[in-house]
Amino acid sequence: MEDRIITLAQLNAGEAGMPLGSEMWMYEGPLTHRDTDFLPVRFDALIGIAVHHGSAVFSIDGKEYRLEPNTVGILRPYCYLSNFSTLNGEPIDVSIIGCSEKVEDNMADTLSEIMPLVIKLHIDPVVKMQPGGVEALRPYLDLLRRMAVNEPRQAQTSRKAGCIFKAAIYEIIERRMPDETSGLSGRSREITAHFFYLLGKYFQEHRDVEFYATSLQISAKHLSTVLKATSGKTAGDWIELYVVREAKILLSNSSLRIKEIASRLHFSSQAFFGKYFRNITGMSPSDYRR
Known part of the structure; x- marks a missing residue:
């Protein structure tokens, strides 16, 4: 039994999803437990999952969480994903973005602006959105999809896609439901x-x-x-x-x-x-x- 790591390069070279340059990756569509036969695993990338339809239970670092419509899951690099199962075996419709640590580090210069989300994700990786919150991410996802189709491996693709992803993070912060981190000074x-x-x-x-x-x-x-x-x-x-x-x-x-x-x-x-x-x-x- 090995501590398996899937790299962003492997995701970009695989059949599922689409590369966004060398530093990002995207997948949109249905996901079932059959698509996660490779578990348990770690990814060397930051993984964002926007849920459009369906529900699933997954385990991160030994703790169980639930993805539902209008939620966003954000998995830290190298966290341990050990389980994934959909409700009643029905597919869950998702948009998934993978970002290298380089892209994540490039967002560190705006850490003060995304602080609420950073704190939240170390306590709970699932962000509950206000009504219509995930739907509000559609314009960003559409831009990323067009970029993945038209310029998947161009030199500047990851840089441009990273800017769009950062804008989507701001949207998530603005439209997330209030939680215990919202009132901090x-x-x-x-x-x-x-x-x-x-x-x-x-x-x-x-x-x-x-x-x-x-x-x-x-x-x-x-x-x-x-x-x-x-x-x-x-x-x-x-x-x-x-x-x-x-x-x-x-x-x-x-x-x-x-x-x-x-x-x-x-x-x-x-x-x-x-x-x-x-x-x-x-x-x-x-x-x-x-």
Whole structure:
């Protein structure tokens, strides 16, 4: 059993969907459980799924979520997709956009403007839209589809498609249903969004709160105070959650030896990894794997 990763290049080279240059990919149409026989899997891309008709249940990082009409699912790069099933076996009609980490990083310069969505996606990857919200994305999807048909592999296609995708993200923010992140103050929201952005990129290499606090130019204490107020967890809690969740996925769904998992998660030794894992979960990695 391997920890399988499907790359954006593989999506663009496959029969399903259409390339949008080398950094983006698009699929529109029906999706059933038979189309997801390749699961479990990770994608090295940011994946956006707009649902037009039908319902489905899927699991991300071991937790189950539901896609319904007028919702948008956004999957972070390298999250673990382990299940997908449609309601009563009926197809779900979707539009799917895949973006490379390069395209995602290009959006980081507007992180302050898309903060509510960044925070939301680290708590729940499904965005419920106001009535007609997904339908309002049609003009952006139409532009992307025409681009995929007329200039699928031109040098500037991904750059132009990335701008359209960014505009669609703004539309999602404007038309999403209010949730627990909507009332956060500007500065607290900014700190929280930037923390989650950094955490998603660096949790395997950096487990110390000080790294994230220094990157945000605030104290570790202030970072944890803000996160506790905005998300219900401290910075240390979130770091532990991400590290242990990844460890559990690798222990349960890969043939990697425990020593290799410890190395992948940047622990200095298998013993240190085992102690860290036991302190948080109450069991050793080998016991959990059984």
